[in-house]
Amino acid sequence: MLADDAACNSRNKFPGCVYPNAGRGIDLYGDNIEVDYRGYEVTVENFIRVLTGRMEPSVPRSKRLLTDDRSNIFVYMTGHGGNEFLKFQDNEEISAFDIADAFEQMWQKKRYNEIFFMIDTCQANTMYSKFYSPNILATGSSRIHENSYSYENDNDIGVAVIDSYTHHVLQFMEGINKTSQASMQELFDTYDFDKIHSHPGVRSDLFGRDLKQALITDFFGGVSRAEVTPPLFHVESPQSPPQFDDPHQEVPAEPVHPPDQTTPELLTPYELFVSQKQLSDRDARRSLRAWLAIGILVGLVGFVGSKRTR
Amino acid sequence: MPQSALMPPSKWYSHLVLREKVSIDDYTPYGTRAIFRCRVELDFEGFGRDASHIANANKYMKLPKTGLWQARLEYPKLPGIAAKQAHRDQTQVIATSKSLHTLQMHWGVPFYLFLSLYGSLVLGQNEEFHEELTLRPLRDGRLASRFSFTTLLQGATPRDPETLSMEDDAQHYTLFPLALGQILREYAVTEMHLTLNAGRWSYDRWGYPDEHGVGTGAELWAWMGDNNITSHNIDQRWKGLRNALAGLFCASLGSLDDQRTTSPELTFSPEGSLPRWRSSHQLRHGTLPSENVCTENLTPFLKLLPCKSLSGIAGLLNPHRLFDADWHGLGVHVRYLHRKGVEVRLSFQAVTDPVRYSLTGKRDWSLRSVFDRTIDRTCPVARSSEIRVAVPGEDSITITPDPSSLSPDYATYRVSETTKPLDISMQWAEEAKFEYPHDITPSPLTHISVQRTLKGSSQSQGRLSVVIRNHLPITIQTSYLESMPWLLQFYLHSLKIYCDGASRDDLISIISYIPPVPHSRPTLLQALLTLPPRSTLHLTMDVIKPFLRYTEHPPDAQRGWELPPAVFIPIIPGDKPLTHDKNTSLPASRLDLLQLPPRKIYSPTLLVDLATPDFSMPYNVIIMSCTLIALIFGSVFNLLTRKFLLVRVNQDKVAPQPSS
Amino acid sequence: MSFEGEPNHGTNLDPSTLSFESLWSRRRIIASYWLVVLLAVPLWWKATSIDRLSLPENRVRGLSGKEISFPLRIHLDSSAVSHSVSEIADAVTKVLSDDLKEGGSGLAVSVTSSDLEEHKGYSVKLLQDGSKNVVRGRDLLLSTPNHESEQFGQSSTRRLADVMRALVAPPQALVSGSAQQAVKYASRYRLAFTLLNQDSASGNAALSWDIQSSIHRYLKPTLEKLSVLHNFTIESQVQLHAPLAFDPTIVTHNNSQSFGLTPEDLTVFVNSAEWTLSSSVSNDPVLHFVVFVPSLLNNPLYILDKKNAVTNSNAFILPQWGGIVVLNSPKEHLSIDDLHSTFGIFESQLHALLAVPTLPADVTSDEIGPFTDWQLDALVRRRTRENFGDSRETLESIILLVNQISNMPVGQDVKGDVQDALSALDQASLSFLRNLESW
Numbered sequence A: 001m002l003a004d005d006a007a008c009n010s011r012n013k014f015p016g017c018v019y020p021n022a023g024r025g026i027d028l029y030g031d032n033i034e035v036d037y038r039g040y041e042v043t044v045e046n047f048i049r050v051l052t053g054r055m056e057p058s059v060p061r062s063k064r065l066l067t068d069d070r071s072n073i074f075v076y077m078t079g080h081g082g083n084e085f086l087k088f089q090d091n092e093e094i095s096a097f098d099i100a101d102a103f104e105q106m107w108q109k110k111r112y113n114e115i116f117f118m119i120d121t122c123q124a125n126t127m128y129s130k131f132y133s134p135n136i137l138a139t140g141s142s143r144i145h146e147n148s149y150s151y152e153n154d155n156d157i158g159v160a161v162i163d164s165y166t167h168h169v170l171q172f173m174e175g176i177n178k179t180s181q182a183s184m185q186e187l188f189d190t191y192d193f194d195k196i197h198s199h200p201g202v203r204s205d206l207f208g209r210d211l212k213q214a215l216i217t218d219f220f221g222g223v224s225r226a227e228v229t230p231p232l233f234h235v236e237s238p239q240s241p242p243q244f245d246d247p248h249q250e251v252p253a254e255p256v257h258p259p260d261q262t263t264p265e266l267l268t269p270y271e272l273f274v275s276q277k278q279l280s281d282r283d284a285r286r287s288l289r290a291w292l293a294i295g296i297l298v299g300l301v302g303f304v305g306s307k308r309t310r
Numbered sequence B: 001m002p003q004s005a006l007m008p009p010s011k012w013y014s015h016l017v018l019r020e021k022v023s024i025d026d027y028t029p030y031g032t033r034a035i036f037r038c039r040v041e042l043d044f045e046g047f048g049r050d051a052s053h054i055a056n057a058n059k060y061m062k063l064p065k066t067g068l069w070q071a072r073l074e075y076p077k078l079p080g081i082a083a084k085q086a087h088r089d090q091t092q093v094i095a096t097s098k099s100l101h102t103l104q105m106h107w108g109v110p111f112y113l114f115l116s117l118y119g120s121l122v123l124g125q126n127e128e129f130h131e132e133l134t135l136r137p138l139r140d141g142r143l144a145s146r147f148s149f150t151t152l153l154q155g156a157t158p159r160d161p162e163t164l165s166m167e168d169d170a171q172h173y174t175l176f177p178l179a180l181g182q183i184l185r186e187y188a189v190t191e192m193h194l195t196l197n198a199g200r201w202s203y204d205r206w207g208y209p210d211e212h213g214v215g216t217g218a219e220l221w222a223w224m225g226d227n228n229i230t231s232h233n234i235d236q237r238w239k240g241l242r243n244a245l246a247g248l249f250c251a252s253l254g255s256l257d258d259q260r261t262t263s264p265e266l267t268f269s270p271e272g273s274l275p276r277w278r279s280s281h282q283l284r285h286g287t288l289p290s291e292n293v294c295t296e297n298l299t300p301f302l303k304l305l306p307c308k309s310l311s312g313i314a315g316l317l318n319p320h321r322l323f324d325a326d327w328h329g330l331g332v333h334v335r336y337l338h339r340k341g342v343e344v345r346l347s348f349q350a351v352t353d354p355v356r357y358s359l360t361g362k363r364d365w366s367l368r369s370v371f372d373r374t375i376d377r378t379c380p381v382a383r384s385s386e387i388r389v390a391v392p393g394e395d396s397i398t399i400t401p402d403p404s405s406l407s408p409d410y411a412t413y414r415v416s417e418t419t420k421p422l423d424i425s426m427q428w429a430e431e432a433k434f435e436y437p438h439d440i441t442p443s444p445l446t447h448i449s450v451q452r453t454l455k456g457s458s459q460s461q462g463r464l465s466v467v468i469r470n471h472l473p474i475t476i477q478t479s480y481l482e483s484m485p486w487l488l489q490f491y492l493h494s495l496k497i498y499c500d501g502a503s504r505d506d507l508i509s510i511i512s513y514i515p516p517v518p519h520s521r522p523t524l525l526q527a528l529l530t531l532p533p534r535s536t537l538h539l540t541m542d543v544i545k546p547f548l549r550y551t552e553h554p555p556d557a558q559r560g561w562e563l564p565p566a567v568f569i570p571i572i573p574g575d576k577p578l579t580h581d582k583n584t585s586l587p588a589s590r591l592d593l594l595q596l597p598p599r600k601i602y603s604p605t606l607l608v609d610l611a612t613p614d615f616s617m618p619y620n621v622i623i624m625s626c627t628l629i630a631l632i633f634g635s636v637f638n639l640l641t642r643k644f645l646l647v648r649v650n651q652d653k654v655a656p657q658p659s660s
Numbered sequence C: 001m002s003f004e005g006e007p008n009h010g011t012n013l014d015p016s017t018l019s020f021e022s023l024w025s026r027r028r029i030i031a032s033y034w035l036v037v038l039l040a041v042p043l044w045w046k047a048t049s050i051d052r053l054s055l056p057e058n059r060v061r062g063l064s065g066k067e068i069s070f071p072l073r074i075h076l077d078s079s080a081v082s083h084s085v086s087e088i089a090d091a092v093t094k095v096l097s098d099d100l101k102e103g104g105s106g107l108a109v110s111v112t113s114s115d116l117e118e119h120k121g122y123s124v125k126l127l128q129d130g131s132k133n134v135v136r137g138r139d140l141l142l143s144t145p146n147h148e149s150e151q152f153g154q155s156s157t158r159r160l161a162d163v164m165r166a167l168v169a170p171p172q173a174l175v176s177g178s179a180q181q182a183v184k185y186a187s188r189y190r191l192a193f194t195l196l197n198q199d200s201a202s203g204n205a206a207l208s209w210d211i212q213s214s215i216h217r218y219l220k221p222t223l224e225k226l227s228v229l230h231n232f233t234i235e236s237q238v239q240l241h242a243p244l245a246f247d248p249t250i251v252t253h254n255n256s257q258s259f260g261l262t263p264e265d266l267t268v269f270v271n272s273a274e275w276t277l278s279s280s281v282s283n284d285p286v287l288h289f290v291v292f293v294p295s296l297l298n299n300p301l302y303i304l305d306k307k308n309a310v311t312n313s314n315a316f317i318l319p320q321w322g323g324i325v326v327l328n329s330p331k332e333h334l335s336i337d338d339l340h341s342t343f344g345i346f347e348s349q350l351h352a353l354l355a356v357p358t359l360p361a362d363v364t365s366d367e368i369g370p371f372t373d374w375q376l377d378a379l380v381r382r383r384t385r386e387n388f389g390d391s392r393e394t395l396e397s398i399i400l401l402v403n404q405i406s407n408m409p410v411g412q413d414v415k416g417d418v419q420d421a422l423s424a425l426d427q428a429s430l431s432f433l434r435n436l437e438s439w
Helices: A044-052 A096-108 A124-128 A164-174 A184-189 A280-309 B002-006 B009-016 B080-089 B097-107 B178-186 B234-249 B295-303 B367-371 B617-641 C023-048 C057-063 C085-103 C154-168 C211-226 C263-267 C340-353 C373-404 C412-438
Strands: A072-078 A085-088 A092-095 A114-120 A136-140 A150-154 A159-163 A201-203 A227-229 B017-030 B033-044 B052-057 B127-137 B143-154 B189-198 B217-225 B281-288 B327-337 B341-352 B384-390 B397-400 B410-414 B425-428 B448-455 B461-470 B476-484 B489-499 B508-514 B523-531 B536-544 B561-563 B567-571 B606-608 C070-077 C107-112 C122-127 C133-136 C139-143 C188-197 C231-239 C249-253 C256-261 C286-293 C301-303 C315-318 C322-326 C363-365
Touching: A044 A092, A044 A096, A092 A096, A096 A114, A096 A124, A096 C373, A114 A124, A114 A164, A124 A136, A124 A201, A150 A164, A159 A164, A227 C340, B178 B189, B178 B234, B178 B327, B178 C231, B189 B234, B217 B234, B234 B281, B234 B295, B295 B327, B295 B341, B367 B425, B448 B567, B448 B606, B461 B476, B461 B523, B476 B489, B489 B508, B489 B523, B523 B536, B617 C023, C057 C373, C057 C412, C070 C085, C070 C154, C085 C107, C085 C154, C107 C154, C122 C154, C139 C154, C154 C363, C154 C373, C188 C211, C211 C231, C211 C340, C286 C340, C301 C322, C315 C340, C322 C340, C373 C412
Parallel strands: A072 A114, A114 A136, B127 B384, C070 C107, C070 C122, C122 C139, C133 C363, C188 C231, C188 C286, C256 C301, C286 C322
Antiparallel strands: A085 A092, A136 A201, A150 A159, A227 C315, B017 B033, B033 B052, B127 B143, B143 B341, B189 B217, B189 B327, B217 B281, B327 B341, B384 B410, B397 B425, B448 B461, B461 B536, B476 B523, B476 B567, B489 B536, B508 B523, B561 B606, C133 C139, C249 C256, C315 C322
16 A cells, blocks of 8 residues: 555656665665555555455455465555654554454454554554454554654655665565565564664564564565475376266255355445544543433433422 | 355356257347357256256347357246256356357358356467567657557457456456456456556647656546446445556545546547447546556555566656656556557656756757666567657757667567667757747647636636647537536536637537535536637636535645546547647557557646635534533523512611711 | 622612512523533543444353364175174274373264164274285275184284274374365465576576366366365466576585575575565465476486485475476476376375375275375365364454554344354254264
8 A cells, every 4th residue: 555656746856766775775676566555545444454354345355465364464554643643645544453453353353363563653652452352463663652763765766765764674674585584583583773763562462472473574574384285196098088078967866055154345345444543432422422421411401300499 | 955045146057057959949139149048957966867947048049259258047936946947047048069069050140159157268368469669759858758568368258247246257368457357357458548647748849649648646447238237336346446457556546436426428439349238338537637656556556567667668667767767657448459459558647847957958868867767678478578768850960779670750679589688768969958948839740729727716616728829721510528526516507618708608618517515425427619710718607616514624634635637528520630640649550450449638737726615613503502501601691590570678777887 | 808798678779670680580590501511421432432243252252262063974795704703893983982082082983783774974894815905995905914804803903993092183294295285274375376587598498388188187086086175276377588586505415516495495486576476366375287398508417315315206395385396498388298297296295285184004095086085075165173272362352452442333243143153063062063963
């Protein structure tokens, strides 16, 4: 999801390129990037829909997060944020409660095995403080009441091109290849206030594994397991193809009913979409509302009654 | 047989039916159609192998010369569950080819028979791939380059929307892009054009473009067969197509919703042929002028090419240079050519400025200087791979290396015959430094030129002004299309035409006008303008700018809204020679193959500044209204419930006061 | 301070005679204010409340711990053995049900010896000729060693039970590949066949293939047999340039330089950034079958084991994703015969990905089809059990989620879907019981 067209903006002196530092060593945009959500499509609603998987049927495959309970997900967010919120497009924001609830829905729907959540905003660590679903490893760039600073300016473009924390993580990741055995603990050990100018945080209480055992490549690089297929020893001769001319396959007498698979998507349509802003207040607010109504009613009766008696 | 409930009907059917025989008793020709009386004998397993049930089909069957030959049969009521199922299904006929051979002979017209139930495979399809690059130096020192990659799937036909409820054939492609083919089949698209352009094509400086679709931003139009099945009706499929292409090309085409969809059939006539189906074809068109075009759009585009950008001409498509161009645009064009097949043409067009890249200020260019790449290898599957360089007549120019063939206008290189790496370059030897021409219109390159502006500083109303200049010494006509979102609403009664200062309302004839419906439907205005010889036509119309709902504003509302371009198609009598001039870069050998589409002229887009609220407004409103209510309520309530009493002031209590 | 005074009855200046000063109208004014407020309360309540229909929680809870059970009846024909049939049957039933109780497969097997004229279910025939054990349709011809013919002892019962158990409830080891390889159940899969040339411009490339006829010849029987469970959409494409994201290891094999894929390389083999393999149009799960032709620069390409020694296999499987075959020196056009071994591997990979069980080691099939009905039935039972469990868990998690997030609206469609799912589950478990009765 990219809200800005930074690479092809006419004010970018280097079209089709996004450089993470003034030295312009690596081009983050590259030659074959794909962006699934861009411009006005980057909204809080779309983000939560991607996470929870509640989409219209016509939404194409590339705009969906087709994950299951064996998938590891890496979520990286950056932008302007504050205490328990992150701004989207300068006109709406996502709160820590929204993300926490979305992750919980994902967990209940078996949409992930593990999540690695990384956020780089001001007061970033507050964003993961509300998580309550298992198997989430979270890290952020700065504590509450603390700013995240940008790393350096590119004078040719005239803007700051990267944040300190992201720059630092990127430096670490550049040393990792797809078959690397580096662990998460090694990444977190490199955090240094002198380099980042803020205190990055790590939250691993929800994460079931030891951070030394959790590899960076568990979340990056699209690594899958592979099993070698044993070579075929008994190969039928191609001249005797199996008899398939008769398409009338015998229906097995054994009663075989795969029950209708009730997928979460089917059962939880869009109405379930939650756009709450404050989760912890909700129960309080609900009961407050009830009490308020009763209070008004009682006060009203009392008031009218007292007027009458006078 | 409890399985049937869980199995799709066709599968169920295929399990059940052992043998089927179709015999045609008689037929009556009826135009291009024929009414058949068929006997269909089916052996059902469930009723014993010898019990055959005869089904009569008196349905109309369509007999096109090519294409899908199909019939729908109704089975008589059979006993038991099978009958219900069969009756409900109205399964497509499985005609044996034998019985149809006789039919063929009777009919005397060759037609192809696609029998489907068990995946009538797209047999015997040949796929051809042609690639071509045209380079054309422009008179303002720039270089227009146009890449064209054509894949022809021979013998294929678009999918008839009537067959959407049935299982589609398996898709097997060698060169044809599978990702695109799937979308075309899934949504039964006959013809489709998608362009993603950035910048404004300057007709006055650059003449007609090689690819006509140069409207700024994204433009998508498609011809699709209509049908009556509600789940697959044309608007559903248009929506699906938009979303699928948005996913494929990383573009925001999903927002081309009903508020931007029109059907301007006069301007966007089909470029290929439309197969004759039972239902007619319809056009859907939408533009998104604010769409950005960047590397993420080019990446999937390149992946659709058989050789990607790794060999052949496509190797020149370097995103870092292309997106630095003064104008660039990519296009995907799918059409059906009768008797040939389905053709997919991917095009990329760019106008680069070699003077900008040159250190010496010369307009000399080479492939390396323009694209920062050369052609190192041939694409092994390209049937033809040509680079054509337009040679400007007037200057002393050297082109290296030597072309494979040379015509007065064009130097042609056949990539497979040249030495690699191939780096074509063109030098103006006598020119020390290129001077940009001061007068950009010394001689017009197009028949007409168009200027469209939105006047007025108010946020509630304005005036649309279109200036059309006819450069030819003859009277010509041009079609005029405005497909405007409801963000700008026309006062059609205020439409005025001035020709060289004189009011001439007779020069316009409105062909169709569909007024907008706020928040749902755009305006569609199609008109025919008559342009007297060498005249200038001024067209003005008052417009209003409506208020938007709070939630309808984009995040950067103050920036304004981009409005789609107007489209003109000049109709020039005896235009034939002009289409074969240097401006069209098609090789003469292929001209007969391709029907030339009408030449469109896109006006620049407009930016309209709508009334934008202060987005803290809701809070202000809440505070204001609460204050007002509190004030009014308090004072009125106080006044109404106050008890007024006369107080008799005691004299002797008051009297001492002044003394004290 | 109150001004208590005598009302001036004599003058008409008395304000209490004003129309709005009457007690009634004042009360009415006050009452009307509160009436408005009162009327607004239900409106406010309605406007701010969330529509939450109650879900059938008890029915969902009632599902927990419920497993679907499959009654099986196996007919035993032991006319060749002199031992009493019913005794053998009872003994085998006992051993089998003891065994299956542990596995939790939900199978309730009963072996009968009743001489049914027409048996629809499974049948096991004991033979004495000492040849191999053969499966044919739903029949099993089990040979018993000659010396046991007189006395059908404990070991024979055990052996008979083991074979039958392996057939009706294949243990994890017999499911081709490991359990993790198998994809989740879906009613429709897309099978995407791709001929990938690493670099066709450099030579050594297969530019076309007889894919349609190959699928028809080699995979059609499997797909048709599996059509009870799944539908398949088939698609194929040829890609001429598919660069690898890494450089293969250089190894020496047969005294010549060749290239190898280490086990680590295999895990990152698929270059999803540059290969357009995924199908974009539908959301059905895709199973990929890739023929990879290495370029001249990386030819020949072998798969290495952990010690970097060349293995004799040229194919590997990526669990839940698909299978890949490396084809080192192809012809420019791969004919149906050239693809014979490749599609043999694809077939076995397809079996592994769709969790088709293999036959026990000492049992062979004499059918022409891809696999026997015993295997198909075992697969169907496995998938049914999985789906039943998944549906149950999904329903439970929905109930949990709705209770957990109290602001979440629950509309009629959600409720309807949950009810439909519940009745579908009930129907599924019922239909098995009904089938038991019908036998």
